[in-house]
Amino acid sequence: MAFNLFPKSPVKGKAADAKPRPEPGARPDPRSPPGSARELAATMKVRPSAPSRGAVRPSAVESEREITVTGPPSLIEWTPALNQKIQVAEANPGLCAVLENAALLYANGQAAQARLVLEDGIANDDDAKISPLAWLALFDLLQRSGDHAEYDRLSLQYVVAFERSAPSREELGNQARQGARPVAAGYVGLTGKLNAGHAPQIANLLAASQKQPQLRLDLGSLTGADNAGAKLLADALAQLRKRCYPLALQHPEKIRNALEHSVVQGRAAGEGYWILLLELLQWQNDHKVFEDRAVEFAVAFEVSPPSWEPPPSSLPVDAEGDPPALAGAASDNPEMLVWQGTLAGSSDPQLAKLAMFGEGRHAIPIDMGGVERIDFVCAGALFNAISRAESQRKSIQIVGASPIIRALLLLIGISPRHFIKKAT
Numbered sequence: 205m206a207f208n209l210f211p212k213s214p215v216k217g218k219a220a221d222a223k224p225r226p227e228p229g230a231r232p233d234p235r236s237p238p239g240s241a242r243e244l245a246a247t248m249k250v251r252p253s254a255p256s257r258g259a260v261r262p263s264a265v266e267s268e269r270e271i272t273v274t275g276p277p278s279l280i281e282w283t284p285a286l287n288q289k290i291q292v293a294e295a296n297p298g299l300c301a302v303l304e305n306a307a308l309l310y311a312n313g314q315a316a317q318a319r320l321v322l323e324d325g326i327a328n329d330d331d332a333k334i335s336p337l338a339w340l341a342l343f344d345l346l347q348r349s350g351d352h353a354e355y356d357r358l359s360l361q362y363v364v365a366f367e368r369s370a371p372s373r374e375e376l377g378n379q380a381r382q383g384a385r386p387v388a389a390g391y392v393g394l395t396g397k398l399n400a401g402h403a404p405q406i407a408n409l410l411a412a413s414q415k416q417p418q419l420r421l422d423l424g425s426l427t428g429a430d431n432a433g434a435k436l437l438a439d440a441l442a443q444l445r446k447r448c449y450p451l452a453l454q455h456p457e458k459i460r461n462a463l464e465h466s467v468v469q470g471r472a473a474g475e476g477y478w479i480l481l482l483e484l485l486q487w488q489n490d491h492k493v494f495e496d497r498a499v500e501f502a503v504a505f506e507v508s509p510p511s512w513e514p515p516p517s518s519l520p521v522d523a524e525g526d527p528p529a530l531a532g533a534a535s536d537n538p539e540m541l542v543w544q545g546t547l548a549g550s551s552d553p554q555l556a557k558l559a560m561f562g563e564g565r566h567a568i569p570i571d572m573g574g575v576e577r578i579d580f581v582c583a584g585a586l587f588n589a590i591s592r593a594e595s596q597r598k599s600i601q602i603v604g605a606s607p608i609i610r611a612l613l614l615l616i617g618i619s620p621r622h623f624i625k626k627a628t
Contacts, residue, residue: 298335298611298614299335299337300325300329301329301331302324303325304611306319306321306338307608307612308580309321310345310608310612311579311580311583312580315345318345318608319346322341322342322345326361337610337611339365339370341607342358343358343370343371344606345608390416391422391554392409392546393422393545393547394406394425395552396425396551397426397429398426398434398437398459399429399430402437405546406436406440409421409440410440410443412545413444419449419451420452420454421453422454423454423459429463431474432476434463434479436476438479442483445515449515451487453484453488460485463481478504479501481497482498489514540569541569541571542574543555543571543572544573547575548579549581549582549585550581552582555582562593565598568601569603570600570602570603571604573605574604575605575606578613580616583613586618590618599622600622602618
């Protein structure tokens, strides 16, 4: 009898018994809910890559309508070892999904929406109800908005929930005032390419001018401008000038030079470039150049030349770009790096001072008591800066950060050990 040397392969099972394979073109269900704030934080912290070959690029005409400032790179860079992803901590004390979402909204300048999320959370979400930090973040927002009645109402609920007193409005108010003491004036820094996306920051500048007796506006980190962005800033400067507001303009040289190169095109440069240049000339009290540019503007746009109306009083700046009063005040506490106002972008000027301040120090204390808001990109850059400092065996100590800002920094991955209480 003959035998087969190689047995036949087993009969394949029925199609119904086989494991289903996903279709090649299968896509996620669009009805599925969006990812959590933690997932969004992880995905947003990937550095944007260069556009692909098939990406749509701006036309030549659009490119000619923008100006770019060239200069040295920022002191804070996304290093190769850290530019892929910033790892978000898996667990942080007090964090919950409601607080994470609110922190991202507030970082994006949406304070009213952040408040609504927290109010709904502590009423309906089990995790938010037992998170002291979520309650403190809501108290923080209520204090900033001046809603004292709601603050007092929730304080009673806080006592029942945690069997201890809620922080008083005076305590939260003193925290911000203590952080602002070392600096005599508020600080606003504009970064990146000036465009319509800077409207919230410019609106914050005008809002801050209603509360602060003096402000510093730092233009040193602007990398360029388009016509719409230039017009936005020019309109804001004109409002402050007509109000005779004592604004200290810091580092305007780069953007002014870029505007000078642009306006040689005459009317083709766009009205925004012209009016911003004319505003800067008035704030810098450069009468001679202003008169020349005003006549050229009138000829180009066939209008009457603007009149010379410089601000009657503005804060002088020293060689470093700081008003003398501010430099003297900061020297009262040379061992503390003081930040305040709004920090935005990966190359924010206040953040850029961290590396220089840390030279020769093992501990780097940062007073954030006067910080109003930190946007998400700046928070990621701060995470990188702390990682670099720790690789050099330095420690970062964050003092006075408000609860809503502390929540953002915890979400981004900054360890709770970096937050310390201010000595009394």
